[in-house]
Amino acid sequence: MRLRHADGSTVHLGYCTNVHPAEDTAGILAQLDTYALPVREALGTDLLGLGLWLAAPVAAELAADPAARRRLRAELTHRGLEVVTLNGFPYAAFQAPVVKGAVYHPDWTTGQRLRYTLDLARVLADLLPDDAARGSVSTLPLAWRHPWDAGHAEAARRRLDALTAGLAEVERDTGRPVRVGFEPEPGCVVESSGQAAALLADLDPDRLGICLDLAHLACAWEEPVAALARLRAAGLPVVKVQVSAALESADPVADAEALGRWVEPRFLHQTRTAGCAHAADPADPAYAADDLDAALAARLPGAWRVHYHVPLHAPPEPPLTSTLPVLRAALAALLGGPTAGCDHLDVETYTWGVLPAARRPGTDAELALGIAAELAFARDELVTLGLTPADGAVPGQPPADRAVPGQPPADRAVPTTLGVPR
Template sequence: MKLASGHLSYCTNIHSGESWKDHFDAIKKNFPGIKKQISPEQMMGIGLRLSNSASTDLLDPNEVQVFKTWLNDNNAYVFTMNGFPYGDFHHAIVKDQVHAPDWTSEARFEYTIRLFKILAELLPQGMEGGISTSPLSYRHWFPTEELSEQAKKTATHNIILVAEELYKFKMERGIRMHLDIEPEPDGMLETGAEFIAWFENMLIPMAKSILSERLQISESDAEECIKEHICLCYDVCHFAIGYEQHSEILEQLDKKGIRIGKIQISAALKADMPEDANSRASIAEAFSKYNEPTYLHQVVARNADRSLIRYRDLPQALNDSQNHTVNEWRAHFHVPVFAEDLGLLRSTQSDIVDVLEIQKNRPFTDHLEVETYTWEVLPETLKMPIDQSIIRELNWVKDILE
């Protein structure tokens, strides 16, 4: 729905299913009831997630028309999409393969362009659309600096080619869309500082060379093209895990003219790590209840001197739980945003409040999407019927924004 501070919805990657039929069935089953509770009178947006196979199905003009008719009949619209997970996202071991195929591949480029073609058909007239995506690749796939740098350049080249296509959409059809890069733990772009450095030191210089030649535009126009069509997806959970200061990052992005395409409203797990070994063991045991095999649950630990230790997954952190230089853990596990007190653990809900207060007072994007995709793997104590959970999350966000 459209609030004073932007379009608010939830990401349909919370629903399982990989074919378009599966996706559409889940939307038809859940969305009307959610809308009735959240936005009964006005239109409500959908944050659409499509797998690669679903995107090939929905590219069919007949399928698109059926969906558009359903959207119209249900007073709904699509304004943002999640193009990060390419394949099976629920009933498989996802882990680092959520980045595969990465931005060094033709397959990732083709999938993303397919999503933009679909979004262009679904966007209401005059509305800007965005698609979030992987932060280039998974950094641990590249064991040397040389391999990592080459992968980053190849990925950047492919992203520039996406910007070229989005420039053409705007010029030829008047449709404005942007690709929203989503930093996350162990991504090739992991932090706000890494994203800004990549944007300024690699993306813009390469784009000036490539786009000025391919589009026959000036280098300054090529830079403007990039700043319009390549944005940051601000996943609050991911920035909170890295102990980043939201106000500082947002101020830097604003000063540099780098746009934020979407806020993904999400919460991570956190806990102080006490000196007492027994208390520390109890907290580690509480974290272990979230150690499930589907997704990566990276942990970032903060030492007393404020330096950070990064663990690739929760088991590695659990094995080091008696490291007494550490005084806090934050873990990548999207928990419902309305839940702050989780027994011995807490969530990073306060980070969401901080970001949304900034957005409410000085909006920096028009797209707001709650993303708690872990419903199927949540501990039973946190589960409620999926539609009721989504409704409660959206109402919690609305209360802050309004």
């Protein structure tokens, strides 16, 4: 979806397709028909944005084949879909039965990560709409924090210098600028805005910057206005925002049984207490655990925020909550002023398949309607800040009021446990 900011710029809002497991061209096209088309129809919009995830093998194939890139763009256009951003964080197999720490490999000390990211930039340059100002690719914040030493830092620096040069070459060849955003995440070398400012401040701001995931920002217990000011002072542009919310518990001891229902085997759910915001090391085990089950075993003191992306429109059942207040404060700081602080926004709830059983969509149609409800929520938050839909979408129109083609009416297709308005 496109929205118009008061400064006249176009703000792109879409959803990230890393929630789907497809890892080849045929699978990508199938997921467009299974999910993206029903999402667009449910929203009543003429144009739907996708934050496309391409696994490394298909990215390499497309980067080597201009005709294949043109065919993919034609398939997107035919379906009323557009791509201005790619998710380059997971390298492959992101919806495997167990992902956990594998998502951080290969990291930025390796040539594989560099090649993958430049492949994505080359692909994106040919997928961009003609009127898009630029493209963006999100990537991991260098590496997981262990092991990391001066040798790893030097190897990563060489890769980032080559990345800058490679992005400049893509722009020379295609005329389309593509920026890469490093995404601070709990447990990684760059977890907080402070670490980003310390480790990434000398990057080329025309090519490289930050992908700000709002669930990660909340888990770091950062205040959005201060975090954004810190990034600005370091000369780090926010090239992309992941519009996401994390799981929160005010009293984890009392909420232990409820929290236990969110423990699952696929993804890491790093858990942080408020003390991490003031610690020299935000991953200090006094305030942090690398997974939710470990946090429950350690009985970390104080309120918790858990790296578990929860559907924006459907907060967890009490006593648990989500970090929507952080999301709203960050969007207001970025987009509520006279100029837009970022123009690429992705809803990135990749955890639909591992939600507690009572909240998990049971069919493809239910998943599509849940994604549509999240996008409607995000769109309406932006409209509240003064942005104007520019693509025919109707603010405040609940997607469940619309039937998905080929499926039962939405009020029967979506269970109330998904929290979609009926």
